[in-house]
Amino acid sequence: MNKAKKAIKAIFEIIKRPYLLNTIIEDEHFKKAQFEKEFPHITHFKEIPFEYFLQKEELTIQPFAFLGGSSLATDLGLLQLLCTQNSVENYLEIGTWRGESIANVAPYISKGYTLNLSDEELLELGLESDYIKMHRFFSKSIQNVTHLFGHSQKYDFESLRTKFDLIFIDGDHHTEAVFNDTLRLFDFRQSDESILVWHDAKSDPETPRYEVLLGIYRGIPSHLHENIYLVGNSLCAIYLTHKPKWEKAKTNKAPKQYFEVKIKQKNVEY
Template sequence: MNKAKKAIKAIFEIMKHPYLLNTIIEDESFKKRQFEKEFPHISHFKEIPFEYFLQEEEITIQPFAFLGGSSLATDLGLLQLLCKQNSVENYLEIGTWRGESIANVAPFISKGYTLNLSDEELSKLGLESDYIKMHRFFSKPIKNVTHLYGHSQKFDFESLHTKFDLIFIDGDHHTEAVYKDTIRLFDFRQNNKSIIVWHDAKSDPETPRYEVLLGIYRAIPKHLHEHIYLVGNSLCAVYLTNKPNWVKAKINKTPKKYFEVCIKQKSLEN
């Protein structure tokens, strides 16, 4: 089909189903162009190599379900390392899901809070009961974890009477939601050294995800953009003020190192 025929067909389809317009404005290439227009001072993303955090450490990722929606092992490792290396006391996350991320950091923090839409809210969204049932699966029994229920844009964080050393934003990944979560939670940092981690700021460990990055850069004041970094080998972006080593993010890198991953099955009965 030639371009003119395609355009006419597309216009007819959009007239019949206006929701199709969303597929254009939510498209990554559209978001990328929007990002470049709004943030011309960001000519490249700065990326902190994963080994900057890992150094000589050997870390164990557990629990790790290896199921749909799991973060990467390196994402969970990054959270553990940041908590350990920065003596994180109070940790807050948006997006509990199976409770894997909070369960991974729980041994390295004093107190963790994790917020998710309640089962009723998930049910009203028409989500499957098996999916809803899996929420908090790993984190429910953990003593230093408090489960919070509600919508991140409405939840009264003041009611917790605490500020946070590390905030992990992993709820709704649409640009507007990331923007609103970030702008709200920026004020709940304990101090200027407090860390923010955003999940899914890349669609794979090398490819920036503009849908999420647009929300992040819109929410963080322009004079603080220098503190936003992608993290190598992960899907995360971080807000870090301690001037870490970084390189220019690029795709199709030749690996200069590799990781060794040991897989061990653990029984849930014991």
Template structure:
């Protein structure tokens, strides 16, 4: 098919299904160009949690290895942050199976996790099995409080200036990440509170500009120098303390490797 025929076919398909336009507008190359235009000269930097002494002993549990699971290293990051910075109050946006909050719960005094209510998920046409999987790992945990609502309209008043660490892992569109980040800034207990975003990277190396655009738009410019992508994980972290960092290098040779022992913990 030549280019003109392809263009005509694409226009016909877009007219039939306008949502297809998002495939172009949300293409990572397009978003990267938007990011570079909006933040010219900004160099993404990366921190390495495995330089921290706390990383010498790490046990990640539970880990489901199911569709949409975070990377093991994302849960390692949350655990390390909680241990290293003595996080007392943890709050996350996006519960799903409760896997992230279950990983963090043993290391904090109290944890709050917000998700869209089951009924809302039903109205959105989500299938029943997906809805049932929500809170699977967290429903029985004593120090975890489940909150229900849309992060855009939820009444955050009781949690303002209360949280040591806020983990943003709900809707990953640029607009939602920007909005949730603005919310998270209000939830910080102090200027020393930590922010973590999931899916700020597409994989262990590559940035995900859809999410990064939302983060950088919401975070005041004076905080940008303390924002890091996390090596070996999908997260970005705002660390008021700062961290040893380097500019991201894609397709770099491995500088370390891990050994993973797997143990089946029967449910």
């Protein structure tokens, strides 16, 4: 089909089903163009190599279900390392799902809070009951974890009467939602040095995800944009005020190191 025929067919399809316009607006090419227009001075992303955090440490990632919708092992490892290296006491995350990320950091913090839409809200959104049942699977019985329920854009974080050393944003990944979560939670940092981590800021460990990055850069005051980095070998972006070693994010880099991964099966005790 030639381009003109394709364009006419596309227009007819959009008239019949206007929601198809969302597919264009949410498309990564569209988001990238928006990002470049809004932040023309950001010509490349700064990336902190994973080994900057890992150094000589060995990590045990558990629980790790190796199932759909999970973070990568390196994402969970990054959270653990940030907790131990920065003596994180209070940790907050948006997006509990199976409770894998909060369960991975719980041994390294004093108190963890994890917010998710309630089961009722998920049901109202038309989500399957089997999916809903899996929420909190790994975290429900952990002593130092408090489960919070509600929509991150409406939740009254003031009511917790605490601020956080590390905030992990992993709820709704649409630009507007990431923007709102970032903007709101920035005020709940314990101090100027407190850390924010966003999940899914890349669509794979080498590819920036503009849908999420646009929300991050809009949500952080522009004079602090210099503190935003991607993290190598992970899907995360991070807000870090001390000046870490970084390099230009780039695809198809030759690996400078590789990882040894041992897999051990464990019985579910949750």
